[in-house]
Amino acid sequence: xxxxxxxxxxxxxxxxxxxxxxxxxxxxxxxxxxxxxxxxxxxxxxxxxxxxxxxxxxxxxxxxxxxxxxxxxxxxxxxxxxxxxxxxxxxxxxxxxxxxxxxxxxxxxxxxxxxx
Amino acid sequence: xxxxxxxxxxxxxxxxxxxxxxxxxxxxxxxxxxxxxxxxxxxxxxxxxxxxxxxxxxxxxxxxxxxxxxxxxxxxxxxxxxxxxxxxxxxxxxxxxxxxxxxxxxxxxxxxxxxxxxxxxxxxxxxxxxxxxxxxxxxxxxxxxxxxxxxxxxxxxxxxxxxxxxxxxxxxxxxxxxxxxxxxxxxxxxxxxxxxxxxxxxxxxxxxxxxxxxxxxxxxxxxxxxxxxxxxxxxxxxxxxxxxxxxxxxxxxxxxxxxxxxxxxxxxxxxxxxxxxxxxxxxxxxxxxxxxxxxxxxxxxxxxxxxxxxxxxxxxxxxxxxxxxxxxxxxxxxxxxxxxxxxxxxxxxxxxxxxxxxxxxxxxxxxxxxxxxxxxxxxxxxxxxxxxxxxxxxxxxxxxxxxxxxxxxxxxxxxxxxxxxxxxxxxxxxxxxxxxxxxxxxxxxxxxxxxxxxxxxxxxxxxxxxxxxxxxxxxxxxxxxxxxxxxxxxxxxxxxxxxxxxxxxxxxxxxxxxxxxxxxxxxxxxxxxxxxxxxxxxxxxxxxxxxxxxxxxxxxxxxxxxxxxxxxxxxxxxxxxxxxxxxxxxxxxxxxxxxxxxxxxxxxxxxxxxxxxxxxxxxxxxxxxxxxxxxxxxxxxxxxxxxxxxxxxxxxxxxxxxxxxxxxxxxxxxxxxxxxxxxxxxxxxxxxxxxxxxxxxxxxxxxxxxxxxxxxxxxxxxxxxxxxxxxxxxxxxxxxxxxxxxxxxxxxxxxxxxxxxxxxxxxxxxxxxxxxxxxxxxxxxxxxxxxxxxxxxxxxxxxxxxxxxxxxxxxxxxx
Ligand code: SRM
Ligand SMILES: Cc1cc2nc3c(=O)[nH]c(=O)nc-3n(C[C@H](O)[C@H](O)[C@H](O)COP(=O)(O)OP(=O)(O)OC[C@H]3O[C@@H](n4cnc5c(N)ncnc54)[C@H](O)[C@@H]3O)c2cc1C
Ligand code: SF4
Ligand code: FES
Numbered sequence: 001x002x003x004x005x006x007x008x009x010x011x012x013x014x015x016x017x018x019x020x021x022x023x024x025x026x027x028x029x030x031x032x033x034x035x036x037x038x039x040x041x042x043x044x045x046x047x048x049x050x051x052x053x054x055x056x057x058x059x060x061x062x063x064x065x066x067x068x069x070x071x072x073x074x075x076x077x078x079x080x081x082x083x084x085x086x087x088x089x090x091x092x093x094x095x096x097x098x099x100x101x102x103x104x105x106x107x108x109x110x111x112x113x114x115x116x
Numbered sequence: 117x118x119x120x121x122x123x124x125x126x127x128x129x130x131x132x133x134x135x136x137x138x139x140x141x142x143x144x145x146x147x148x149x150x151x152x153x154x155x156x157x158x159x160x161x162x163x164x165x166x167x168x169x170x171x172x173x174x175x176x177x178x179x180x181x182x183x184x185x186x187x188x189x190x191x192x193x194x195x196x197x198x199x200x201x202x203x204x205x206x207x208x209x210x211x212x213x214x215x216x217x218x219x220x221x222x223x224x225x226x227x228x229x230x231x232x233x234x235x236x237x238x239x240x241x242x243x244x245x246x247x248x249x250x251x252x253x254x255x256x257x258x259x260x261x262x263x264x265x266x267x268x269x270x271x272x273x274x275x276x277x278x279x280x281x282x283x284x285x286x287x288x289x290x291x292x293x294x295x296x297x298x299x300x301x302x303x304x305x306x307x308x309x310x311x312x313x314x315x316x317x318x319x320x321x322x323x324x325x326x327x328x329x330x331x332x333x334x335x336x337x338x339x340x341x342x343x344x345x346x347x348x349x350x351x352x353x354x355x356x357x358x359x360x361x362x363x364x365x366x367x368x369x370x371x372x373x374x375x376x377x378x379x380x381x382x383x384x385x386x387x388x389x390x391x392x393x394x395x396x397x398x399x400x401x402x403x404x405x406x407x408x409x410x411x412x413x414x415x416x417x418x419x420x421x422x423x424x425x426x427x428x429x430x431x432x433x434x435x436x437x438x439x440x441x442x443x444x445x446x447x448x449x450x451x452x453x454x455x456x457x458x459x460x461x462x463x464x465x466x467x468x469x470x471x472x473x474x475x476x477x478x479x480x481x482x483x484x485x486x487x488x489x490x491x492x493x494x495x496x497x498x499x500x501x502x503x504x505x506x507x508x509x510x511x512x513x514x515x516x517x518x519x520x521x522x523x524x525x526x527x528x529x530x531x532x533x534x535x536x537x538x539x540x541x542x543x544x545x546x547x548x549x550x551x552x553x554x555x556x557x558x559x560x561x562x563x564x565x566x567x568x569x570x571x572x573x574x575x576x577x578x579x580x581x582x583x584x585x586x587x588x589x590x591x592x593x594x595x596x597x598x599x600x601x602x603x604x605x606x607x608x609x610x611x612x613x614x615x616x617x618x619x620x621x622x623x624x625x626x627x628x629x630x631x632x633x634x635x636x637x638x639x640x641x642x643x644x645x646x647x648x649x650x651x652x653x654x655x656x657x658x659x660x661x662x663x664x665x666x667x668x669x670x671x672x673x674x675x676x677x678x679x680x681x682x683x684x685x686x687x688x689x690x691x692x693x694x695x696x697x698x699x700x701x702x703x704x705x706x707x708x709x710x711x712x713x714x715x716x717x718x719x720x721x722x723x724x725x726x727x728x729x730x731x732x733x734x735x736x737x738x739x740x741x742x743x744x745x746x747x748x749x750x751x752x753x754x755x756x757x758x759x760x761x762x763x764x765x766x767x768x769x770x771x772x773x774x775x776x777x778x779x780x781x782x783x784x785x786x787x788x789x790x791x792x793x794x795x796x797x798x799x800x801x802x803x804x805x806x807x808x809x810x811x812x813x814x815x816x817x818x819x820x821x822x823x824x825x826x827x828x829x830x831x832x833x834x835x836x837x838x839x840x841x842x843x844x845x846x847x848x849x850x851x852x853x854x855x856x857x858x859x860x861x862x863x864x865x866x867x868x869x870x871x872x873x874x875x876x877x878x879x880x881x882x883x884x885x886x887x888x889x890x891x892x893x894x895x896x897x898x899x900x901x902x903x904x905x906x907x908x909x910x911x912x913x914x915x916x917x918x919x920x921x922x923x924x925x926x927x928x929x930x931x
Contacts, residue, residue, distance in 0.1 A: 012922040063635060
């Protein structure tokens with residue numbers, strides 16, 4: 001497949017998300033959870049736990065993991081991988097901070113949208 | 117012939133550059149300096165000690181007049197260069213003085229940023245950059261009053277500490293949640309905030325200034341965007357710096373954020389160099405002296421025809437406020453491929469954190485004891501492989517083969533008069549001296565002689581640690597189950613230490629109890645948050661990010677990510693108006709399921725998160741408040757129809773149930789609390805399987821507790837009998853408070869009661885009037901802060917961010 005050019009789109013500001021908190025971004029049928037760690041890192045996963053689709057944006061964030069609100073799986077914010085003995089991964093998204101702006105690579109998502 | 121070297125700006129960077137230059141070749145250049153400041157070169161870093169009164173200007177002069185004479189340097193003081201003529205190779209100052217150059221160095225430093233708030237031009241609004249600013253602050257301090265410092269970074273805090281030393285009241289306003297957030301991780305930021313507050317400086321974080329207020333043409337104070345006003349006689353703006361590029365820009369020298377230079381320190385004009393804070397090198401601008409000194413060396417060599425290269429710098433920061441030891445370097449964010457080593461010594465107020473990647477240090481934050489900072493920084497810069505010394509690395513350079521951290525250190529550090537056993541009022545020294553004097557070696561021995569740990573037993577862990585502290589290896593305590601992997605302490609110890617040490621914030625607990633992770637985990641954070649809510653109801657600020665989603669948004673999450681809404685129906689009684697409102701809400705928001713719960717009320721299931729505030733707003737119109745169906749707190753009080761209708765009813769069980777629910781709603785407890793009141797021993801409200809139940813009798817009220825009907829089935833125990841409704845409420849509240857203060861997080865009442873002993877609970881609640889009153893009073897106090905309907909709070913805008921998506925890209929894409 002051809003590499004798509006990057007297309008970073010602003011989805012909000014750092015200060016929109018509390019530390020150790022998350023916000024959702026809707027993109028067509030996909031909901032993306034944007035996380036802000038205690039250290040002000042910004043990471044993005046699809047808002048769907050690999051276990052039973054629990055909304056990860058609603059979990060408790062600690063270190064660089066989130067604990068799913070439904071059955072307590074611990075998911076890495078960086079890779080989306082379930083930690084410990086659990087297996088599976090949530091999809092992770094390219095996201096970056098430009099100053100105070102949070103940006104997502106929009107092309108990456110439009111790709112997804114076609115397959116979704 | 118000597119070449120003519122002209123320097124614009126006489127700051128720290130060119131000062132150092134000239135030293136190198138004269139060292140290498142004293143005769144090569146004929147130097148002329150223009151300085152906008154009317155003075156010689158001084159150590160700008162030391163302005164803070166001048167402000168605080170620890171030093172004077174003459175102490176901080178780097179090059180005095182004699183030095184310039186000795187090196188035949190022409191220094192034009194108070195001469196700001198206004199123009200660079202690159203064709204003619206000549207600069208002209210505002211006062212008309214000119215100089216021709218062969219080589220020119222621009223070292224104009226940087227300018228403090230002034231946010232253009234309304235009122236920023238008023239008399240009394242200052243910045244912090246040079247000696248004149250310090251003089252203005254000192255003059256203002258003489259007049260007294262309050263100084264507001266906007267900006268809680270390095271400069272802001274140094275200014276604040278200095279002004280405080282000079283006798284002013286000081287408030288620091290900081291936009292971010294923690295101080296110096298660019299150099300410190302949140303834990304260190306909190307410790308710093310405590311230390312700053314400890315000097316009598318008020319710190320307000322997340323403070324957004326809207327306006328600087330005026331009176332008689334001068335500063336009178338500031339207005340924050342949340343409406344708060346702070347009266348002040350000066351405002352110091354310390355929000356950052358911007359490279360000073362205007363002069364270079366007007367001569368068409370390439371500038372971005374700073375004056376662009378290559379690795380040889382040359383600007384876009386080959387005869388013009390730039391140096392110091394005014395430059396931009398490989399996209400970076402610097403605001404600390406260490407990099408400038410590296411540049412100075414490179415430039416000196418190149419001015420003499422060398423080919424040195426500057427390759428950029430990693431920087432480290434140290435705060436220069438006397439008595440606060442703080443050091444940070446590199447990058448300290450968490451990341452997948454990074455590991456951290458944390459050392460906390462709560463007693464000594466030390467926090468150290470190293471961030472490692474592939475066995476190399478990439479970041480270091482040191483608080484409280486920073487002497488190893490330069491050593492860590494050196495390992496960081498050299499990218500030394502630390503694998504061989506990994507186990508002892510955090511202890512610092514001097515440390516050789518140390519022992520693991522002692523988990524009883526926190527207990528050992530308690531003051532002698534710290535209360536260990538709350539039930540019997542026994543303090544630390546009574547226990548340690550009994551151990552010594554009576555040669556005690558066992559827990560039972562301590563119990564027999566001091567009574568400590570013989571009542572509710574929650575201090576057992578602490579007493580055991582005191583045995584360990586006193587007897588060393590001679591004592592082997594029973595294993596305690598730690599709260600979670602982040603600590604070796606059990607729940608009881610944590611609860612006792614929170615009180616004994618007066619820990620009132622989450623970061624303070626993590627630090628003082630030497631947590632092994634930087635921000636806890638999903639197990640310990642909710643527990644700690646509850647303990648703090650329970651112990652310090654009046655001052656603790658609930659940490660919503662440490663609450664499970666249900667308690668964070670005040671609704672129960674369902675398997676498909678929607679929520680259920682359960683309003684209170686006091687004592688299970690409702691009305692036509694309430695039912696009509698529920699019906700309307702169900703229609704309006706298309707709520708898929710309406711169900712009568714096992715707790716005598718109505719559950720609306722399948723509400724979308726975005727709709728929650730609107731649903732609550734509508735329900736609120738009929739007087740509904742949150743039913744806390746999600747809470748580790750009071751759930752329902754089931755009742756039966758009692759004397760109102762029932763032919764067997766002995767007391768007003770419905771009315772009493774409603775009174776209890778209205779008195780006790782909103783309280784947070786270790787686990788959920790369910791109650792019931794039955795009008796007679798037929799027990800239609802099922803009071804004998806509840807956490808707390810009441811059976812009405814002709815002669816009064818029989819109080820039950822410690823039942824279970826969930827995972828375990830267990831009939832209640834009888835607490836005792838009382839005569840009036842008022843007494844019932846007092847006893848039930850006291851019992852609940854005892855459980856609130858002693859229960860482990862997620863431990864239901866029946867489990868707590870088993871651990872403590874039914875007899876002890878009966879004794880304290882039924883027999884010991886004073887103890888009961890104490891519990892009751894503390895319950896009442898905490899209810900003052902707890903009884904706020906969370907739904908109406910959110911309807912009026914609190915935590916709005918929880919309920920709406922941050923953005924909707926679907927809409928943008930459709931455009
Ligand atoms: C709605 C309801 C069932 C119903 O449709 O009737 C219900 C629903 C849930 N119960 Fe329950 N329980 C309900 C009455 C009960 C009762 C009966 C009672 O309260 O009289 C019990 C047994 C009594 C007891 O609590 O011991 C009960 C014992 C449990 C337990 C087991 C607790 C235990 O320690 O043994 C859980 C699990 C837990 O809390 O960890 C639980 C957990 C739950 C949760 C919260 C599951 C969850 O974590 O998501 C369910 C949430 C539904 C929701 O979103 O509203 N529910 N649950 C009842 C709500 C009562 C109310 O009005 O607030
Ligand atoms: C209060 C305070 C505390 C600090 N503490 C620390 C610290 O602890 N550690 C640390 O590493 N750094 C610290 N710094 C930063 C450090 O002082 C600077 O990085 C350093 O002084 C910058 O040196 P410079 O030569 O680039 O610029 P400066 O020292 O700012 O010198 C620039 C000079 O150029 C003059 N000038 C500007 N334009 C013209 C013109 N057109 N014509 C003539 N002259 C002109 C200015 O008046 C000024 O005197 C502190 C700064 C301040 C203000
Ligand atoms: S009994 Fe089980 S399935 Fe039914 S509501 Fe309670 S927790 Fe859910
Ligand atoms: S859906 Fe996330 S743990 Fe079950």
